[in-house]
Amino acid sequence: MATIKDVARRAGVSTATVSAVMNDSAFVSPELRARVVTAIRELRYEPSLAARNLRRSRSQLIALAVADLSNPFYTRIVWSAEAAVAAWGYSLVLFNSDEKPDTERRILSRIRTLGCDGMVLVPVGAANQYQPHEFDGMATVLLGRSIEGNTADTVTIDNREAGRQAVDYLLDLGHRRIGSITGPMQLSTSKGRLDGMIDAMAARGLAPQPGHIRSGEFREEAAYSVARDMMGSPDRPTAIYVANGVMAIGVMRAVADLGLRCPQDISIASTDTVAGAGGLKPRLTRTEHPIADMTNEALRLLVDRIEERVSEPVRSIVFQPALIVGESCMPLRGNAA
Amino acid sequence: MATIKDVARRAGVSTATVSAVMNDSAFVSPELRARVVTAIRELRYEPSLAARNLRRSRSQLIALAVADLSNPFYTRIVWSAEAAVAAWGYSLVLFNSDEKPDTERRILSRIRTLGCDGMVLVPVGAANQYQPHEFDGMATVLLGRSIEGNTADTVTIDNREAGRQAVDYLLDLGHRRIGSITGPMQLSTSKGRLDGMIDAMAARGLAPQPGHIRSGEFREEAAYSVARDMMGSPDRPTAIYVANGVMAIGVMRAVADLGLRCPQDISIASTDTVAGAGGLKPRLTRTEHPIADMTNEALRLLVDRIEERVSEPVRSIVFQPALIVGESCMPLRGNAA
DNA sequence: AGACTTCAGCGAAACGATTAGCTATCGGGG
């Protein structure tokens, strides 16, 4: 691997000149520039980022730590993020905390050690699990989930509104016994969506039955067993709001395995799914999130911070969900019940 | 950010001793060690990888460049790779070449500049597009696709066998007019799978009609339009072998939009899909690839190379596909035709 | 006691870039 010294020697100039040519940081006469450029090409010189970064104390690395790489929702974020990061001239270091706070803690420390210029984090822990020092000195944007009392920029969806929209739709169809399957309650997303559901019902003087509100991990299997349990009971709901796309798949599988038909026997609405794209039948009625826009925005905020073009202490951007009507819901009258 | 010097000063020792404590690289008396450890904790010292790597000329970074991050096949690879890389003590830098050779070239150069210790590459170009120098000096493993005449380790699936298995199954069901929709022919995967199909038919004295063999980009949209075209003609095949999971979704959508039913009107078999997991109906009959195993193996080979525990010049590992029977194929007799 | 080995720990030279500050050259104005 050729170094800047080799190039300098070959071109008969100093390393400072080579550096100037590489970075366009000072005027270099056309003649010398040409010699340097030739030497660079001949030696196939590529500057070492390790050295450059040590000097500049920057790394050109942006870390992305997502909560669950097996979830298409996050792989979509990864896809968008890779493109955005590259477009801003950085490279993406990817981490999967697998919804485990301990793993996340190790990742945070690793990100620090790597000297990443900034990070986009989908936090998995409850607010009180974070030490303040875990964020300071590092440009950070929280994506998708927020942490109360945090000091970092945040890009989220209006979860409460998402829950409200979905459940309002079910209510409009005449459903009254509506259940919900959501994720862990310490997460802002789960809590927000459930609150939205409760809002929507309260607005019509209703409240969900306690046994019809269940939470579990944001995984297909967890949702499957919770759904089997809830749907097996005689006073089962006529409609379910599932707070997450992957869980919705589990719920649909549970419904099918119980011999129930969707939407004839049970209506299902969900939030944040990307499953519709996969050819799922029936197509889910769901609130969709502008994942790509959210991710791009998160990176814009982050790069702003990194390059110190920003004055405000903390910025919070909230996107709005949109209800997409599929084929997984029916008016109550049409029900077998 | 505290540096090793701060720690040394605080503990009243030299930087060399701090380094020894950090790396367990030399014996340090319990007393000094304790002082150092305390100082490290108090200052919340984390060594700078930039400096360490400059010195050691290693980066603890492994690059993964996949062909298409929007394809679940590759996101599955990303998932497995992140876990494996972390388990080996490295971090993952992710790139998406988006099936574009130009983008891939830029990525290769970036990987070099970053000083990654090694890379796992899903190559997108034809063999002759690679310069030998693009690989040398860098530990490399090719994953999923191979490059003829390459000098890197390779982990692939037996594509020919995959095509043979799927088409054999269709032949066993009595199909004779079998079509195929595959990816770009310069890719080893597309070519291998088509060859396997031709093998299977030739073994029974048959050959596909020329108009029934089509190729296009490995994308849902490409497959959709090719399928509409092929299925619209009067002598359309009674079964199709689709060489890729994402394309299979496009084909199924095309079939549905043409008012045809699968499997009653047309049987579909595919290779390499991960769509079955997504709740697709009917479930595809397909050859599955042990993606996680392949990825783990690729990383094992790579780390072997990086840590120079290996003598052989080039290793090639070929995995075998397995036929998974779903509900997307029927015997020919049952057809409307 | 003297000579030799261990051994903990230190000092300083790398690693490969950037960059502040300096030097030499040249042209032009007083």
Next chain:
DNA sequence: CCCCGATAGCTAATCGTTTCGCTGAAGTCT
């Protein structure tokens, strides 16, 4: 003719580690 300013390019310090080779103290052997 001298001085000055501008300009091109160089020298050397620096970033934060690791690591080679050294020192001096303590232990071991004759």
